[in-house]
Amino acid sequence: MKFSIFGESHGPAIGVLLEDVPAGAALNMEEIAFEMGRRAPGKNALSTARKEADSPEVLSGVYNGFTTGAPLCAMIRNTDARSGDYSLLKRFPRPGHADYTAAARYGGFADMRGSGQFSGRLTAPLVFAGAVAKQLLARRGIFVGAHICSINGIKDTCLEDSPLFRSGGESLLRAAAHRELPVLDEGAGERMREAIAEAKRNGDSLGGVIECAATGLEAGIGEPGADSLESLISRNCFAVPGVKGIEFGAGFAFAEMRGSEANDPMEMKEGRVVMRSNNNGGISGGISTGAPLLFRAALRPTSSIAREQDTVDMERRADAKLVVPGRHDPCIVHRAVPAIEAAAALALLEAVQKLYGIRCI
Ligand SMILES: Cc1cc2nc3c(=O)[nH]c(=O)nc-3n(C[C@H](O)[C@H](O)[C@H](O)COP(=O)(O)O)c2cc1C
Numbered sequence: 001m002k003f004s005i006f007g008e009s010h011g012p013a014i015g016v017l018l019e020d021v022p023a024g025a026a027l028n029m030e031e032i033a034f035e036m037g038r039r040a041p042g043k044n045a046l047s048t049a050r051k052e053a054d055s056p057e058v059l060s061g062v063y064n065g066f067t068t069g070a071p072l073c074a075m076i077r078n079t080d081a082r083s084g085d086y087s088l089l090k091r092f093p094r095p096g097h098a099d100y101t102a103a104a105r106y107g108g109f110a111d112m113r114g115s116g117q118f119s120g121r122l123t124a125p126l127v128f129a130g131a132v133a134k135q136l137l138a139r140r141g142i143f144v145g146a147h148i149c150s151i152n153g154i155k156d157t158c159l160e161d162s163p164l165f166r167s168g169g170e171s172l173l174r175a176a177a178h179r180e181l182p183v184l185d186e187g188a189g190e191r192m193r194e195a196i197a198e199a200k201r202n203g204d205s206l207g208g209v210i211e212c213a214a215t216g217l218e219a220g221i222g223e224p225g226a227d228s229l230e231s232l233i234s235r236n237c238f239a240v241p242g243v244k245g246i247e248f249g250a251g252f253a254f255a256e257m258r259g260s261e262a263n264d265p266m267e268m269k270e271g272r273v274v275m276r277s278n279n280n281g282g283i284s285g286g287i288s289t290g291a292p293l294l295f296r297a298a299l300r301p302t303s304s305i306a307r308e309q310d311t312v313d314m315e316r317r318a319d320a321k322l323v324v325p326g327r328h329d330p331c332i333v334h335r336a337v338p339a340i341e342a343a344a345a346l347a348l349l350e351a352v353q354k355l356y357g358i359r360c361i
């Protein structure tokens with residue numbers, strides 16, 4: 001299923017066009033609304049004050065509750081733009097945001113209101129597409145879920161350390177999805193909440209790491225080379241603004257290990273090949289091993305902070321000071337969790353469809 005996201009944060013609407021959607025799939029719109037709500041802005045003091053309903057209008061590709069096989073287009077209206085907040089930023093670009101690079105790339109013609117196409121708001125249509133992908137993957141018994149792994153060094157329980165996850169349970173991640181901060185350990189969530197509130201009081205912001213898993217994926221999905229499972233997932237994850245790093249399985253920790261520690265010992269269990277550990281995060285040679293797929297994405301602290309920062313005056317070509325105005329997330333990690341799940345679900349659906357064909361789901 002190909003997806004193409006359109007719109008700008010302060011334009012009339014944003015949306016997504018999905019192609020190669022198999023016909024005859026019953027879409028559960030309540031589940032889609034739940035996913036959209038997990039990401040939506042303006043719900044509490046841990047997020048931006050911008051309020052959007054984020055209810056998608058399906059324009060094509062669904063009839064009588066079933067996908068028709070035609071391109072599926074969904075639109076989400078922007079209703080709470082406050083474009084005046086951005087009037088200064090063309091002249092005084094925000095350090096860390098895309099104001100300067102957008103000007104360099106589009107020669108001053110980019111829509112800078114609300115960061116235009118660079119806004120984290122564009123993850124709303126991504127989450128819609130991911131919710132459709134998740135429902136299609138569920139038909140093959142594949143589940144995708146994620147949680148906050150850490151915020152500013154405050155750590156949640158790791159999935160690998162959880163006995164419930166080791167026995168294949170999705171219930172941990174399903175429960176996390178219902179929490180304001182999607183964590184496994186609610187105590188850690190409370191400490192994260194306090195840290196975000198403190199950073200906000202100090203005019204600052206925090207970053208963190210999201211851990212994502214896919215279960216029910218058989219061995220043999222994916223391929224080597226540039227279209228490896230890691231590549232497809234990474235490509236989609238980097239469509240989430242603020243993602244700056246990604247690692248699969250043990251990831252960067254592999255660099256400190258010996259082969260004897262890094263390898264996942266194999267054994268036969270009830271006639272099936274299983275790995276006793278999962279350092280490779282369920283992928284070898286770009287192809288699924290049958291073990292849970294596990295990866296982590298690192299998100300930067302939000303760049304639009306309330307403190308005075310050094311920038312440049314693009315008109316006078318001189319150094320300048322900037323205090324970024326407007327409504328901003330003091331931390332984007334919790335709101336990005338459904339976006340990372342969507343990125344992974346779309347990548348897995350792409351790999352499954354590539355192997356078995358569009359109608360395999
Ligand atoms: C859901 C979400 C909300 C975001 N909210 C903000 C925000 O309020 N203020 C901000 O400066 N950046 C925010 N970001 C991050 C910026 O959009 C991002 O840092 C910017 O586009 C530059 O892209 P890069 O960080 O990937 O280089 C948000 C990102 C996401 C995913």
Ligand SMILES: C=C(O[C@@H]1CC(C(=O)O)=C[C@@H](OP(=O)(O)O)[C@H]1O)C(=O)O
Nearest residue numbers: 041048050114115119120121326327328
């Ligand atoms: C609107 C959303 O988040 C926005 C993401 C964002 C950014 O720079 O990425 C900046 C802010 O935009 P605005 O100035 O228009 O309020 C956030 O509110 C959303 O995620 O739906």
